[in-house]
Amino acid sequence: MFSGSNPATDAHYNSSATDPLVHYGRHFGRTVHALCNFQALLTNGILRMGELADTPEENFTAERVSYFPAEERREHRVFQELLKSVAGLEERLMHGGDDEVDAVAELASIPFFCVCKVICLSHISRQLTKGASGARGDDTKSLKGSVLNWITPKGQNLIPPLARNIKVDHGFHHERTGALLCPAGLDWSNSETKAKLKSSEIIVTGDQWPLFLYADYHYDPEDPWNGLFRSALLVCAYRHVFTSPSSVDREPKATRSGNARIHGMTRVTLPSIAYIAMQIRFSLTSSPVFSRTDTVTDSERFYNSVLDVFEDPDEKQEVNDLIIWWNR
């Protein structure tokens, strides 16, 4: 996957006045969790650490964590991932030392974090958010046009043509984007279904997965994992974002390092697949503005529903196969 990247340069990010946290935020959003509220993530994570520290040694960590409800468990995992991937963050959270007592630490009543300041925490989360949403916006922007290239049959044109900058005709209003967005269980070739999707008589929610996720855009009801998350479109977009836009369809001529190289990324992560799927899904729709809370696009639910499956213990084998497939 990453073999095509340019070997000439190594991690070199802007050494200007930009906070390195922004830089971490960019990569974190793409590869660990795209739509997180860092403020809540940090606050709750610290609180939870306090809770964990209070429990007796014998039922520490893993077992204790399993008492948390499912969504909290994910949040805690993401929190730990954040501490791990942002060098010096844990220390920075503890940074301080004057008499101003952190309200969060007080609540948690852990001496460990007593010196951490709310102000510091809010600054950190703002910088991380800036990075994550900045990267997301950039990706949304640059995928918008490129996706059209990939869904156009080789040597042909889309009929009718789709504008690269205006999205109103996309989604279920167009034969091609409609077919790709059509939920796997429904039949786009059925004109009645098509009409209902177009008129929003059938509402598609985020947990109904679209056909473009499947290899050859074919869904097998007998074997739902068959080809799932292995479509050419996903691979194109993945390359576009992580290696470089030009690495998708030719030998990369790019001179500047792509995102994977900049961040020292050598393996595909599961959330990054979900992230790319969410980006493609959005670019195919007719919605002009990406919004995580938009209930029509329902991007957040889509993203989370993909993560749900990736984290489901019952799907472990299939998910392992998938990650091997991506890293081939």
Next chain:
DNA sequence: CTAAACTTGGAAGGTTACTC
């Protein structure tokens, strides 16, 4: 009405290829 979220254009950084 304020603050956060998004879009967008272009600056910045980096390489190759061409010319003298």
Next chain:
DNA sequence: GAGTAACCTTCCAAGTTTAG
């Protein structure tokens, strides 16, 4: 080789929209 044009890609901040 130095100079620089052309190109590719990431990064940023100003402006605009939306949510609280």
